[in-house]
Amino acid sequence: MISARKLVPATMILLLVAGCGPPLPPSKPLSELNAQEMRGYHVYQAECARCHYANNVHSLHGPGLQGLFKLKYLPSGAPANDDRVTDVIMNGHGVMPAFGNKIDQQQLNDLMAYLHTL
Ligand code: HEC
Structure with missing residues (x-):
């Protein structure tokens, strides 16, 4: 049995480390993307890249999206889940424009597949 007294500091350390942004697990290399992820990459380049870096978490116009679904x-x-990210893309968020009228369902599915590789 792990005692609560040991568990609390361990949890604190985990939270601290998470908060300080440990190096994210690497994104899937472009050369390893499957056909759908590759289509999503092209949607990303066309619609998202001018405002979001895909390979780091620094801000361009919006936050960098590396590790989007690897972070909580x-x-x-x-919460970083499909529902929420789909909502942001289709309806916009703050100063981010909505893409509901710009991309179709197929492009959205492809884009989501790509975002999961980041
Ligand atoms: C014109 C610039 C611009 C474009 C183009 C753009 N975004 Fe954004 N995006 C932003 C800004 C600015 C924010 C921060 C908005 C806020 O939190 O108020 C943001 C936030 C986000 C977030 C985080 C939302 C959250 O809840 O924290 C995600 C995910 C995202 N964008 C994905 C995308 C994707 C995918 C695309 C391409 C379809 C895209 N964005 C295109 C500017 C842009």
Whole structure:
């Protein structure tokens, strides 16, 4: 049995480390993307790259999206899951424009597949 007294400091350390942004696991290399992820990469380049870096978490116009789904929370603090990210893309968020009228369902699916490789 792990005692609560040992568990609390361990959890604190984990939280601290997470908060300080440990190096993220590497994104899937472009050369290893499957056909759908590659289509999503092209959607990203066309629609998202001018405002978001894909290979780091630094801000361009919006936050860098590396490790988007590997982190528990989005930059806004919302949970990093498909529903939330789809909502941001389709309806916009803050000064980010909505893409609901710009990309179709197939492009959205491809884009989401690509975002999961980051
Ligand atoms: C004109 C610049 C611009 C474009 C183009 C753009 N974004 Fe954003 N995006 C932003 C800004 C600015 C924010 C921060 C908005 C805020 O939190 O108020 C943001 C936030 C986000 C977030 C984080 C939302 C959250 O809850 O923290 C995600 C995910 C995202 N964008 C994905 C995308 C994707 C995918 C595309 C391409 C379809 C895209 N963005 C295109 C500017 C842009």
